[in-house]
Amino acid sequence: MKKGILILVALLLLGGIGGGAYWFFGNQAQASVTPGDLDAQAKKELSDKEKAEADAKVAFVKMDPLVLPVVNEKGIVQVINISITLEAVDAETAKEIEKFFPRLKDAYIQDMYGVLGRKGAMDAGGVVNVEIIKKRLNQITVKVIGEDKVRQVLLQNIQQRNA
Secondary structure, three states: OHHHHHHHHHHHHHHHHHHHHHHHHHHHHHHHOOHHHHHHHHHHHHHHHHHHHHHHHOEEEEOOOEEEEEEEOOEEEEEEEEEEEEEEOOHHHHHHHHOOHHHHHHHHHHHHHHHOOOEOOEOOOOOEOHHHHHHHHHHHHHHHHOOOOEEEEEEEEEEEEEO
16 A cells, blocks of 8 residues: 555656646747747748758869969069869859959959068968958959859969079
8 A cells, every 4th residue: 555655656746847847848948939039040041041052053163373473672582373263153154254264364463463572461471361362362253253153262272482
């Protein structure tokens, strides 16, 4: 008889704990989600899906390396080789971008020719500041090709050697 009462008390105690936990955590979960949160979550899921679809269409277009001199008041002090790949929005646009290679290469050379020897483009040790170069190349690409065709300019390799 005592065993039966102990089992009954244990079951009631476990049921009470489980019910209390459900009530406590269940109410918190309902209170923490608002209609605005659902809209934000739906928008995030939609934007993630759109981003994944856009990433699936991406095509990469590799350019021939650029060979640029670093010119300062002493003359040519270094020669830099930069390997560039353009991240096109899709394969069709990638084919279209290839037609712009001569104009792009010309624009890159014109812009970079004097920039590399200035302060900021290189650190005190003569190492190229990649962030500045990449930013300038992205700006030039938008000017030559347009805004909605290239997602970004990717620097694949930069080699420097003294002249």
